[in-house]
Amino acid sequence: MPLDHRRLRGPEESQPPTLWAAAAAEDEEDEEGAGAAARDPCALRPLFARAGLLSQAQGSAYVELGSGTKVLCAAWGPREAAEPGPGRLICEFRRAPFAGRGARGRPGAAAEREAEREAAAALREALEPAVRLGRYPRARLAVSALLLQDGGSALAAAVSAAALALADAGVEMYDLAVGCALCRPPAPAASWMLQPAEPEERRAAARLTLALLPALNQVSAVLGGGRGGPPEDWAQALRLGLDGCHRQYPVLRQSLLRAAQRRRSTPPS
Amino acid sequence: MLCLGALCQVRHPTPCRNTLPAQPPAQAQPCRLCRPGRAGPAACGTAGPPGRAGTPGSAPAPRLGAGIERPRPPPPPRSPPGPPCAALTRTRRKAARAASASAAAGRDRGSDGSGGSAIARGSRGAPARRDSDAEAAAPPARCRWEPPAPPSGQGPAAPPPLWPPLPPVRPRRLPGGQAARGRHIRGGDGTAMAAAFKTVEPLEYYRRFLKENCRPDGRELGEFRTTTVNIGSITTADGSALVKLGNTTVICGIKAELAAPAVDSANKGYIVPNVELPSLCAERFRSGPPGEEAQAASQYIADVIENSQMIVKEDLCIANGKLAWVLYCDIICLDYDGNLLDASVFALLAALKNVQLPLVTINEETGLSEVNLKQKNPLIIRKHPVATSFAVFDDTLLIVDPTAEEEDLATGTVTIVTDEEGRLCSVHKPGGSPLTGAKLQDCITRAITRHKEVKKLIDKWLPEC
Numbered sequence: 001m002p003l004d005h006r007r008l009r010g011p012e013e014s015q016p017p018t019l020w021a022a023a024a025a026e027d028e029e030d031e032e033g034a035g036a037a038a039r040d041p042c043a044l045r046p047l048f049a050r051a052g053l054l055s056q057a058q059g060s061a062y063v064e065l066g067s068g069t070k071v072l073c074a075a076w077g078p079r080e081a082a083e084p085g086p087g088r089l090i091c092e093f094r095r096a097p098f099a100g101r102g103a104r105g106r107p108g109a110a111a112e113r114e115a116e117r118e119a120a121a122a123l124r125e126a127l128e129p130a131v132r133l134g135r136y137p138r139a140r141l142a143v144s145a146l147l148l149q150d151g152g153s154a155l156a157a158a159v160s161a162a163a164l165a166l167a168d169a170g171v172e173m174y175d176l177a178v179g180c181a182l183c184r185p186p187a188p189a190a191s192w193m194l195q196p197a198e199p200e201e202r203r204a205a206a207r208l209t210l211a212l213l214p215a216l217n218q219v220s221a222v223l224g225g226g227r228g229g230p231p232e233d234w235a236q237a238l239r240l241g242l243d244g245c246h247r248q249y250p251v252l253r254q255s256l257l258r259a260a261q262r263r264r265s266t267p268p269s
Numbered sequence: 270m271l272c273l274g275a276l277c278q279v280r281h282p283t284p285c286r287n288t289l290p291a292q293p294p295a296q297a298q299p300c301r302l303c304r305p306g307r308a309g310p311a312a313c314g315t316a317g318p319p320g321r322a323g324t325p326g327s328a329p330a331p332r333l334g335a336g337i338e339r340p341r342p343p344p345p346p347r348s349p350p351g352p353p354c355a356a357l358t359r360t361r362r363k364a365a366r367a368a369s370a371s372a373a374a375g376r377d378r379g380s381d382g383s384g385g386s387a388i389a390r391g392s393r394g395a396p397a398r399r400d401s402d403a404e405a406a407a408p409p410a411r412c413r414w415e416p417p418a419p420p421s422g423q424g425p426a427a428p429p430p431l432w433p434p435l436p437p438v439r440p441r442r443l444p445g446g447q448a449a450r451g452r453h454i455r456g457g458d459g460t461a462m463a464a465a466f467k468t469v470e471p472l473e474y475y476r477r478f479l480k481e482n483c484r485p486d487g488r489e490l491g492e493f494r495t496t497t498v499n500i501g502s503i504t505t506a507d508g509s510a511l512v513k514l515g516n517t518t519v520i521c522g523i524k525a526e527l528a529a530p531a532v533d534s535a536n537k538g539y540i541v542p543n544v545e546l547p548s549l550c551a552e553r554f555r556s557g558p559p560g561e562e563a564q565a566a567s568q569y570i571a572d573v574i575e576n577s578q579m580i581v582k583e584d585l586c587i588a589n590g591k592l593a594w595v596l597y598c599d600i601i602c603l604d605y606d607g608n609l610l611d612a613s614v615f616a617l618l619a620a621l622k623n624v625q626l627p628l629v630t631i632n633e634e635t636g637l638s639e640v641n642l643k644q645k646n647p648l649i650i651r652k653h654p655v656a657t658s659f660a661v662f663d664d665t666l667l668i669v670d671p672t673a674e675e676e677d678l679a680t681g682t683v684t685i686v687t688d689e690e691g692r693l694c695s696v697h698k699p700g701g702s703p704l705t706g707a708k709l710q711d712c713i714t715r716a717i718t719r720h721k722e723v724k725k726l727i728d729k730w731l732p733e734c
Contacts, residue, residue, distance in 0.1 A: 020640040021627070021639075074549035092548060092556045097597065098503060098509065098522030103526065104597045104599075149505050
């Protein structure tokens with residue numbers, strides 16, 4: 001593994017203490033699994049969204065899900081780009097090293113960078129239909145998302161936060177993109193669950209992330225895979241996810257309104 | 270549920286003065302209430318409503334400024350019947366508190382960048398007070414132009430504005446539908462001029478404030494921005510803290526892992542701090558591997574931990590030569606508005622105090638380690654270092670807790686780290702203008718005071734350590 005000279009390094013190898021407490025932890029997880037089966041699969045966890053909290057970025061948003069997922073997103077734009085053509089949306093997705101429950105993520109490692117690049121591509125796919133790129137020719141719009149804590153459904157929360165941040169920055173958009181995640185537990189006759197928590201997601205047999213433009217009722221991204229079952233199951237999962245997105249939409253809109261009111265009422269600088 | 274509450278506080282508004290503290294006029298200018306050419310105070314009657322004849326010979330009082338529709342009786346002079354500039358004796362702080370910027374048009378969000386303080390909140394919450402201040406400040410009946418007290422919308426008290434103050438405006442609906450809450454609606458020239466001056470000559474703009482011993486956001490030279498700390502919000506990390514110093518927001522998360530100690534120091538664990546400046550904290554940071562500033566900050570934090578002996582590495586060792594703790598301290602800046610080092614050191618300290626390590630024992634027979642996740646102990650923190658940063662302006666002036674703008678304009682920076690016994694742990698002066706010994710001593714004294722302030726905050730929210 002190539003040495004990362006730009007960061008302070010600790011020992012070459014280290015393991016999280018949970019590895020050594022494996023026996024006790026497994027019992028706990030089985031209990032958790034049994035408890036989770038009793039959870040209502042269509043229940044949406046509480047969502048907290050706030051826009052306009054960073055001072056240095058043009059637009060910013062913070063989304064927190066009830067399971068503990070915390071995403072902070074900042075947006076800038078438009079800035080002049082060298083290449084001619086329609087505007088481009090540049091997305092970036094970063095995980096904080098302390099975001100995962102297990103071992104500390106190594107920021108410079110190739111695997112981490114690969115995962116971040118995939119997530120950034122997914123984010124771009126979900127946001128591009130929502131932004132009026134045609135209004136910004138030869139311009140670059142930048143969005144940067146930081147995952148502070150991963151409690152499940154991280155990508156879905158990032159999509160919502162990124163859309164909010166772009167709207168907060170004053171970028172012209174057709175609609176807010178709302179993200180929703182689903183997963184299907186490995187049990188044979190299990191049904192799809194909305195907004196899984198991190199242990200459920202880890203043990204899931206199939207995962208799905210949806211991004212919807214609710215006012216236009218258009219789906220902007222569908223990502224996922226796994227052993228789901230017959231196609232009718234997937235269709236039913238899609239419908240469940242779309243319903244979840246519609247239910248989250250008022251909360252996001254409200255947070256934008258509040259941010260605009262706050263900006264208007266604070267004394268000008 | 271609102272775990273990162275401190276992050277979600279509205280970013281501190283910058284009650285920046287868009288109007289300059291300008292120089293006093295070379296000669297007394299005729300006040301606007303008199304027609305130019307008229308002599309002295311006798312010519313101008315009471316600043317009454319237009320149409321009301323005052324003393325004979327007075328010109329009909331012209332319109333009292335744009336936007337006043339209803340004629341108002343002159344405000345009762347609060348100041349003693351001396352010169353109208355009696356209100357100058359009012360403290361600068363009160364003026365700063367009473368101040369709010371003038372016209373809202375062209376407000377640039379966060380462009381001034383300097384962190385707000387409780388003063389801003391105080392001014393927002395008390396418009397009535399501002400009105401009364403402004404009322405008393407307006408020159409009652411005198412016409413000869415003497416430096417009056419600044420009404421709302423002005424900066425520090427002493428240097429008078431270029432234009433005489435207008436009587437206060439009652440909050441009314443502007444055509445755009447916005448309520449002007451006690452703000453002065455000037456003709457827009459003043460604001461635009463000040464903003465233009467700030468863009469063209471930022472150093473000169475700052476110097477005008479510094480001459481009066483204050484800063485554009487109303488702080489004194491030795492005053493810190495409002496500090497908030499939120500502890501334990503990241504549950505996946507073993508310890509976490511979010512610190513907000515004005516607008517600068519830094520989060521520190523600590524993950525503890527197990528590793529074999531190094532061969533040459535078999536009884537020592539590891540502490541690995543890393544400061545990250547992601548692209549979302551400020552526009553000038555690019556995404557990718559850590560840049561120069563992040564690397565320098567990481568190394569500095571590592572030095573502070575080592576010099577202050579905050580955590581002794583021998584305490585992290587579990588079994589000599591076999592097993593030791595590794596503490597990965599990841600400090601991420603979420604919003605960069607100056608003074609990164611202070612906020613990082615404070616976040617690190619708060620997060621370390623929040624860490625709970627599970628009990629690890631080595632089984633004698635099997636030689637394997639056993640981790641008991643149920644039983645957790647806090648870390649042993651020997652010293653509590655606190656950093657205080659200063660910026661040097663023009664080789665002479667020292668200001669504490671610089672914002673991002675002030676850092677750009679400064680000619681040097683100094684960071685001093687002290688611990689709770691008032692002892693010096695580190696002095697970091699990376700080049701910049703030279704400082705005399707006396708000035709450095711002042712810095713150290715201020716740092717010791719700052720330590721007490723921070724200690725109070727920590728003791729309030731983390732009493733156990």
